[in-house]
Amino acid sequence: MSILEVKDVASGYGEVQILWGASLSLGQGMITSLVGANGAGKTTLLRTVMGLVKPKSGSISFNGRDVSALPAHTKAELGLILVPEGRQLFVQMSVEENLEMGTAPKRAKPRKDYNLERVYTIFPRLKERRTQKARTLSGGEQQMLAVARGIMADPVVLMIDEMSLGLAPVLVLDLFQNLRKLKDEGLTILLVEQNVQMALAVSDYGFVLSHGKVDLHGPSANLIDDEHVREAYLGI
Amino acid sequence: MKRALYLLSVVLLVTVLLGVTLVANAQERTAVIGFTASTTGKYNVESTRQINGLNLWLNQVNESGGITLSDGTVVTFETVFYDDESNTDRVQELYTRLATDDNADFLISPYSSGLTDASSIIAEQYGKVMITTGAASDSTYQKGYSLVFQTYTPASRYLTGALDLLASLDESATKIAIVHENDKFSSDVSTALNEYALALGYEVVLFEGYDSGTTDFAPFINKIQDAAPDAVLGGGHFQDGSTFARQLYEKGIDLKFVALLVAPPEPSFSELGDAAVGVVGPSQWEPLGLIDAMAAEAAGLEFFGPSGQEFIDAYMAAYDEEPSYHAAGGYVAGLLLQKAIIDADSLDTQAIKEALDNMDLLTFFGHMQFDTTPEAHGLQIGHSMMYIQWQGEGDMLEKAIVWPPEAVTGDALYPIRGE
Amino acid sequence: MDILTFLVDGLLIGFVYGIAAMGLTLIWGVMNVINLSHGPIIALGMFGIYFAATSLGVNPYVGVILVSFAGLLLGMLIYAIAIHRVINAPHLSTLLATFAVNMIIIGLGTTAFTTSAYNVDFSLGNISVGPVNTPTTRVVAALASVLVTGALYFFLYRTTLGKYVRAVTDNRAAAELMGIPSARILALSFGLGTMLAAIAGGLIATFFPFTILSGGAYELKSFVVGVMGGVGNPLGALIGGLILGTFEGVIPAFMPTSWVPVLEFILFVVILLVRPTGLLGAKK
Amino acid sequence: MSLKNLKNPGLWLTLVVVFILGVIPIINNKASAREETLTVLLSVILVSSLNILLGYTGYISFGHIVFYGMGGYVGLFLISVYGWSLWTAMVAGGLASGLLAFLLGSAILRLRGSYFALATIGINEAMRAFISNFEPFGGPTGISLNFQVYNQYGGAAQALWTIYYVVLALALGNILLSYVVKTSKFGLGLQAIREDEEAAEVMGVVTPSSKTWAYVLSAILPGMVGVLFFFKNGNIEPGPAFRLHLSIELLVMVMLGGYGTIAGPVLGAFGYQRLRGLLLTSDLFKNIQLTVAGVLLLVIILFIPSGAVGWIRHRFPVTRRYLP
């Protein structure tokens, strides 16, 4: 069953429309990837889902409830969490404080200790650096922290935008493997990636976005083999 | 139809005739007095008192039936005023409006020398007599005006009497410090004081200005302590002056003599308690130093207007507070105008100017006479300051006039602290 | 010349500058708004303890506590009415919006209190140490400044709500994503800023007389302190205040006091040019 | 700058409206109307010149009034001490302010946003404090003129009219200047800086010198009218000459009318000064005029942030060509 359903969403910034009726649905407990070229509208879609950009038309339902008009912090309360592109950490705050900020939603509070434990198990590096300020972390550690902070919010659905950006492949692999662990614990994940090959490798189901519309979707394994996808997004 | 027309013309004719006779008999004339008041901004308090005083005079004159001229014209008064916001930006605009649109017959100055400077030009230009009050700087009257007349003792004589007082109290005091607000009025006063002090042979060990609005006088007080003068003179306006006095006291500086501008004569200065004790202040007018017709007789001068006590009673009745010298100044500005109209027996500007030029009389406010030389026309030369000192202890403070000798109501406390 | 007296007086007034600036730099740091109504709010704080003392008859320091709550509420109200709509607009909009608030407060204040000086009749005597002799109220104010700085530090670094404030300061978009209601946090921060201004005003009123216009001078000094100490950092504001106070206290020992503002503002511009993030190097 | 640019109807409309409003007091020969209009015209000049920096270049100055005060001081000094004529003193005041702007601009225009705004506040305060200590300019007492000085201009009454004509001419000239600047290559560079300073540099706009010259241009006319105003006023003191509040009021006027446009600041100056004039002299509002003005300002900032002209241009894009 699908936990997040995006139907025919159109949105954009000011007079510039970027999404032209994009639809997407996430199966519960699955890793879904959303891939597409630069400028296809992936980030805008996430921002619209999250409520940072208002949809011009279309609907977004979460857990069967229409959440199209809710602001971001209310969605976070419901368990819809976005790990934004560029990490967006609280760079002046310590690792620990960043994680604490993840527990802002009420639903996350009772599970704070559990989630902290979980996060430190998955990312032991963060535990080592817990008193350091976020801006002193390396790129990979920062990305870990961004994901970890999302987990601290005790999400029902975790959406991660461009996790692999600027990271060495070996680090990306490490992060992706950790996502699998989270999935195994029952988390639903939406992965937005430019690294198509790896995103499809890790995910169960994939959507391909181009020019503000989803023009292809299917099980990831099928997509990897799809000629069209290879040609358009994998280059040479 | 014809009949109706006839009737109508009769009615009209009668009305016109009646109207003409009425006018001819009564000859009422309302003279308009225009001014700006600082309804807002930093001069709000002083300006409001001044206007209260003026309004009190105006009501009294109107209630007593106005001024009747020899041709039977009865002159009553009304005021038109605008807020100048305590700054010069619009003073000229507003005074021009008063002089032209509002057809003001006479002008009263705004509060403060700076604003008065700006308004004087307009008065002069439109040929309106302007009585200034709350504008003490000498320089305003040294600019070649012919219609501007000052009620206050000018800045150059504001604090000099305090030095005379000091000299009379202690011949051994030689070192003085002058610390004053850095505005036009206080600087003028202090510069004149400095020259006077040097002429008397005093050593001025400290001569410094502080910014308007200063609340922390610690640096000045520390410098005073270092310079160890016998006396401190200076100050500026109420707020800074009272703060200065309070901090001088709090710092426990041993001073024999303190004289400050403006602040001490204000009744609320006594709220400083012990810090106010001994502080001398120049006052344009004091309720204690009552001047009445008898004093005039003694001085061989004409007396005009209410006695000091009458003024105080009327003011208390009207505003439920004791009048300060600003209030008295406002009142006397109107009074001078009234006297000039009576003397001139006319509302004509030139006649009134001459009346003011020739004026030499005593009012409850003091002796009023104007300089008529071209160099300083309109400068007040009759009036002189009184110097008060706060005496007593704790909540039981009282003002005493300690200078000049002819007005003294109590002996000066000296030295005020230490020894 | 006893430089020590100059120094001590400078330091004592420096604490007051520090706490007066703290509210300004907090708001500046959190939401990048330079609050031009800061001065009038300081003045309201002064009147607050005056009326608490005269009408309710409470001790001025109890008055400061009452005033601080009133300041908090007033600040949140100002935020909701005047700031929230323009929080993302160009700088000029927030500058002028807060300036409009300034005009309104001064206008109402003049109507209600006139511009005459008020005085809280209160004294705790003097403290003398060696050549230094100073009213106890000023020492208490200095201690209170340290206490308030500490409390603010505790709030910002040890409580969840305070951490939310820092999170919103750091990255408003990310805070919103994490479920932190940023609008409410901004309102709270503005409230805290005005609360600090009101406390500063209340403390100042225990030893200086004041009018509705008195806040202006502290607002200007707060800019200088903010630039010295860096914005958004309470300790920075306190240290900046102490530097400014010392500067103002000691310079007069060597030249006419009227040159102090000349040097002070030239120094201000020079610091802006050389280290716009503040001498203490806090973040922009 | 080609001649065809001068055919812009919006420019002419603005000029004609200002001209007509300026001429009405002359035709009626009414001094109070003249004074009211003079207050407005002074603001028009200050605001249009500020607009070169604020509206075109995008730098918020809280210290524009520094040039007004500086010009006033230099002018009155030359008139009272060296007996210069008003006209040469006026030019000297303008040049002095321009020179000051050049020196200041070279230093502080590298600051951006609110840091620049703060620096201009600092300079205003430093300048005021400095002049208070500067004996040649009379220190805290400032400079006063003798009433006789007006005699060489036909007496005070005539002098005030003459000053009015000059101010009217300067206002019209300033509107024309701000238009010429806006439509020139130089002005285009300024607007590029306003929109995106780094992008402008990448395109070859020499930003430091452009900004400095914009600052200088915006300072000269305030310097000249400073001389005229304080000459008319008869005296100058540090406080009124460098009043921070007036700088902020100028920003308010630019904002009300719509910054970056030619007509906006003019409209803003008219609107604001007339409104203040009305409130000050109205029986109902004169005691709470400051509060009323504050509330109105707040409402406008909250709901019409681009100002009157900006709002019209935005709402009806067709008008952009006619409302420069």
Add this chain to the structure above:
Amino acid sequence: MILQVSGVSKRFGGLQALSDVSFNLEEGRIMGLIGPNGAGKTTLFNCINGVYKPEEGRVVFRGQDITGSKTYHVAKMGLARTHQIVRPLNDLTIRENVIVGACFGRENHSLGGAEKIAEEVLEFVRLHERANQLAGSLNVGQKKRLEMARALAARPYLLLLDEVLAGLNASEITQMIGIVRDIRERGTTIIMIEHVMQAVMNVSDDILVLDFGKQIAFGTPEQVANDPKVIEAYLGDPTLAAELSGKKSSA
């Protein structure tokens, strides 16, 4: 040799954004600059045109050392660029945007002269019909063309294009490639940062590959395409992906 870059390094705090990048570019060529996101491509542009001053190394443009020169000096010498994240002058019209380019660029035109160039350039990038619109009202693709038009209006010797193809659809890409080729035909040398591999391989004469700030390859498209280091860096390690998939199937 129109541009010589030798040993350029740039650090931001702890991050080594560029280390020891060197290449020479001959006049009239198109050079592709590729590498994964975050590899330092835009930083290299910024070091060339003076936005950043590199800590080490030299940049020589048409025989003149321009290392650390002000951006506007470099622009006036005939070096123009576009931005990855478009930077239109939003409140000016499209025509005015382009006029800025012509006025302040290499040829330093007067407004009149610049207007003519603007018309020509706008037609070239097919924005002439929108010339009176505000730049802020364009969509992303149009803004990219506007950036290009502004840069071209400066009549540069060397043009730096930062991801002009990103976000364009297939036909727009073809169109843009055509424009790029035409520019070269007119004698302008080009360096382009690009992600759309097919296009960049197709159009470039030389390719420079950056990875984590290091130059890992420089050569013809064929040489580069077959370089194993490039394949690994640019496409991600296929073995890693395989490893992931393997785990998935085993899970």
